[in-house]
Amino acid sequence: MLSCRFHKSFLLAAILSASAMFPWQAQAEEVQVASAANFTAPLKAIIVEFEKDTGHKVTASFGATGALYTQIKNGAPFEVFFSADDTTPIKLEKEGAIAPGSRFTYAIGTLVLWSAQEGYLDGKEEVLKKGDFQHLSIANPKTAPYGAAAIEALTRLGLLETLRPKFVQGENITQAYQFISTGNAELGFVALSQVYKDGKITGGSAWIVPGDLYEPIRQDAVILGKGGGNPAASALVDYLKGPKAAAVIKSYGYGL
Amino acid sequence: METSSLSAIWLTIKLASLVTVLLLLIGTPISWWLSRTRSRWKGPIGAVVALPLVLPPTVLGFYLLLFMGPHGLMGKITQALGWGVLSFSFTGLVIASVFYSLPFVVQPIQNAFEAMGERPLEVAASLRASPLDAFFSVALPLARPGFVTAAILGFAHTIGEFGVVLMIGGNIPGKTQVLSVRIYDYVEAMEYGEAHILAAGMVIFSFLVLLALYGRRGHKGWSR
Numbered sequence: 487m488l489s490c491r492f493h494k495s496f497l498l499a500a501i502l503s504a505s506a507m508f509p510w511q512a513q514a515e516e517v518q519v520a521s522a523a524n525f526t527a528p529l530k531a532i533i534v535e536f537e538k539d540t541g542h543k544v545t546a547s548f549g550a551t552g553a554l555y556t557q558i559k560n561g562a563p564f565e566v567f568f569s570a571d572d573t574t575p576i577k578l579e580k581e582g583a584i585a586p587g588s589r590f591t592y593a594i595g596t597l598v599l600w601s602a603q604e605g606y607l608d609g610k611e612e613v614l615k616k617g618d619f620q621h622l623s624i625a626n627p628k629t630a631p632y633g634a635a636a637i638e639a640l641t642r643l644g645l646l647e648t649l650r651p652k653f654v655q656g657e658n659i660t661q662a663y664q665f666i667s668t669g670n671a672e673l674g675f676v677a678l679s680q681v682y683k684d685g686k687i688t689g690g691s692a693w694i695v696p697g698d699l700y701e702p703i704r705q706d707a708v709i710l711g712k713g714g715g716n717p718a719a720s721a722l723v724d725y726l727k728g729p730k731a732a733a734v735i736k737s738y739g740y741g742l
Numbered sequence: 743m744e745t746s747s748l749s750a751i752w753l754t755i756k757l758a759s760l761v762t763v764l765l766l767l768i769g770t771p772i773s774w775w776l777s778r779t780r781s782r783w784k785g786p787i788g789a790v791v792a793l794p795l796v797l798p799p800t801v802l803g804f805y806l807l808l809f810m811g812p813h814g815l816m817g818k819i820t821q822a823l824g825w826g827v828l829s830f831s832f833t834g835l836v837i838a839s840v841f842y843s844l845p846f847v848v849q850p851i852q853n854a855f856e857a858m859g860e861r862p863l864e865v866a867a868s869l870r871a872s873p874l875d876a877f878f879s880v881a882l883p884l885a886r887p888g889f890v891t892a893a894i895l896g897f898a899h900t901i902g903e904f905g906v907v908l909m910i911g912g913n914i915p916g917k918t919q920v921l922s923v924r925i926y927d928y929v930e931a932m933e934y935g936e937a938h939i940l941a942a943g944m945v946i947f948s949f950l951v952l953l954a955l956y957g958r959r960g961h962k963g964w965s966r
Contacts, residue, residue, distance in 0.1 A: 553930045621830055626913065628931040654830045654912030657930070665912065669812040670829040 514541040515718035518563050520554045521546055522570030522705065523660040524595060524632060524677035528738045529568065532731045540725070542718040550658035552629030558583065558710060565713025566722055568592065568705065570659070570677075571631035575706040585719075588709035592726050594741035595703035596678035597635045597695040600687075602667050607691040613673065614645060614693075622652045623665040623674025631703055632659045636675035639699040666690075682739035705740075743939055746915050747924060750940075754921040757832070758900040761839040762847075765896045766889065768840065769847040774877075776848070777855035792845045799842070803909025806838050810910065830912035835920070838910055839900045847896040854888020855881065891955060898951045902944075 521529050526548045533544045547554075551570040558564055558578070569575045575589050599614065601607050613619070625633035633655070640646040654671050656662035663680050665671040667690075678694065681687055707726065713719035725731055732742055776788055794802060810829045811817045817827045828834035862884060866876035882889075904922040911918035913927070921940060928937035 550930065552932070556930060556932060620826060621912070623912070626927065626930070628927065654914060657908065657913070657926075664807075665829075668807055669817075670807060670810070670827060670910075671912075 513717070514543065515716055516543045516545065517565050517713065517716055517718035517722055519544055519546045519566045519568070519722070520558065520562065520564040521548050521568035522551045522554070522631075523548050523658045524570055524679050525568050525593070525705065526660065526680075527683075528593075528679060528734050528740070531734050532726065535730055535734075536722060536725045539730075540718075540721055542721055544718075544722065548660070550626065550629045551631060552626075553658070563712060565710055565716055565719045566707065567710055568707045569631075570595065570703065570705055572704040572706040575708045578708060578710070583711050585709040585711065585714040588723065589706055590723070590727065591704050592707045593705045593735050595632065595635075595705055596697075596739055596741065597632060597639060597675055597700060597703065598678040598681060599673060599693040599695060600663075600666060600676050600681050600690060601673040601692070602669055602690040603672070605691055606673065607693045609691075609693055611643070611693050614640075614643065614649070617645075617648060617652070619672040620652065621654045621665070621671035621674075622649055623654050623656060623662045623671035623676075625659040625662040625675070626655050626657055630656075630658050630662075631705075632675065632677050633662070635695075635700040635703055638701065639675070639695050642699045678739035684737050702741075744936065746919075747936065747940060749916050750919050750921050750924045753832075753916065753919065754901055757835055757839060757920060758897045760836055761843060761900045762893055762897045764836070764840055765843060765847040766893060769844065769851055769892065769896075773848050773851035773855055774881075777852045791848050794842050795845050799903070799905025800909060802838070802842060803906040806834075806841070806906065807910050810834055810837075829910050830914060830918060832917055834910055835907060835918055838906050839903055842903060842906050843896045843899045846899045847892040850888045850891040850895060851885060852888075854885035854891075857888075858884045887958075890958075894951060894955050898948065902948065 519529075519533075529546060533546060537543060547564070549557075551574050554562075554564075554567065554569075555574050555578070558567060559581075567575065567578070572591065575584070578584050579589055599607060599611065601613075607613055624636045627633035627637045637646065640649060654665055654674075656665055659677050659680065662674055663676045666674045666676070675695070678692075681690065681692060707723065709719050709723055736742060772787075772791065776784060776791075807829060808814050809816050810820075810827055812821060812827050817829075820826065820828055825833075828837065858881065862880050863873075863876050866880045867873075871879065902922065903920070904926070907918065907920050907923055908926070911920070911923065913919050913923055921944065925937055925940045925944070928934070928940070
């Protein structure tokens with residue numbers, strides 16, 4: 487009994503002295519984030535700035551929106567969710583799985599047809615019409631909004647049925663990108679954010695799909711039920727709405 | 743059940759059968775060599791064969807994707823032969839599965855050959871059987887239980903393959919969309935009903951396969 491009490495007070499003293507030694511970490515919290523794969527690069531860049539500015543710590547997981555939704559509904563420990571669409575967050579909102587009123591649009595996504603080969607596309611869709619390739623990579627349209635947008639664009643171009651036999655599907659937009667970047671697929675639909683930095687395509691060649699060929703990809707974020715009481719979660723969301731994050735988001739080719 | 747699920751089942755069985763036959767053909771000489779050799783290469787070759795047991799399928803899938811792609815060694819060869827690249831094709835899946843399931847076939851056969859010892863072959867030789875004759879009429883029949891185990895494990899393991907197929911398959915219905923990938927898709931798309939039908943079927947099938955393996959009379963581990 488005595489020794490137990492001693493241990494407790496010792497522990498308490500240890501914690502107190504530790505927090506006295508590191509006063510700036512007194513309010514530092516951790517927040518666990520899930521994000522759609524297309525937002526990987528900008529979010530990582532924003533997290534670095536956010537951690538530097540606030541002292542909070544962020545752990546981020548990336549995946550297909552549909553997959554993340556399933557994980558969230560099955561008890562995944564995520565506190566903030568950056569979706570690749572607005573329907574999934576709206577669904578979560580209706581199901582009461584988010585902190586009330588926390589849903590907001592953090593970016594508007596742009597679909598791009600991309601090839602790892604220089605000069606293959608050069609800003610035109612002619613290659614698609616010719617169909618002179620073996621594989622067209624897309625993200626799984628059932629689970630990834632950019633995959634669904636690609637299907638929509640091909641439908642409006644009247645090319646869906648002719649090109650369907652050439653489809654190869656990645657489980658998410660990252661895998662769709664990987665098929666193209668390794669050259670296994672000659673071209674494919676990915677998020678502009680994956681191949682764009684500071685106003686230009688980072689490598690290969692691309693055709694930015696005109697906005698009238700698909701519904702705008704409004705990407706919404708929410709604070710999930712589990713993150714409701716976490717100050718780091720609301721701090722991160724506020725940070726995303728701020729000018730610093732906006733500049734990063736725009737630099738990857740998103741609209742705001 | 744959707745008809746495309748049926749085609750995924752058929753594709754999976756076709757893949758596993760073909761891979762099993764190929765593996766018995768490729769695995770037998772490798773097992774024989776590993777069980778008989780005193781070469782210093784025995785260790786390294788045995789380790790390479792066993793690698794897929796411990797490597798994450800994503801590692802194998804990633805390297806196969808690069809290897810088979812247009813800039814990879816195999817991709818360059820297949821392109822030069824006019825076959826194009828093998829990723830996203832059934833042939834590609836067969837090759838990947840052969841790598842992936844190799845230890846599951848080699849190890850039981852190797853164990854059976856080793857358990858047999860030198861004696862039967864020495865007797866055969868003293869009866870003037872040629873080495874080839876002795877191999878086919880003495881060694882193979884004696885190692886039969888090892889071959890049965892190898893075939894069952896190779897088949898079942900290929901049926902259950904997921905990570906490698908996901909990385910190099912491209913999820914094409916009727917061509918590379920095997921059962922495990924299809925189940926994953928259903929779960930991700932929250933179509934749990936269809937997922938349950940296929941997933942429960944997999945559980946029952948796998949149980950029956952293992953029952954066939956462990957329930958055989960006189961079963962004493964992998965080699966006999």
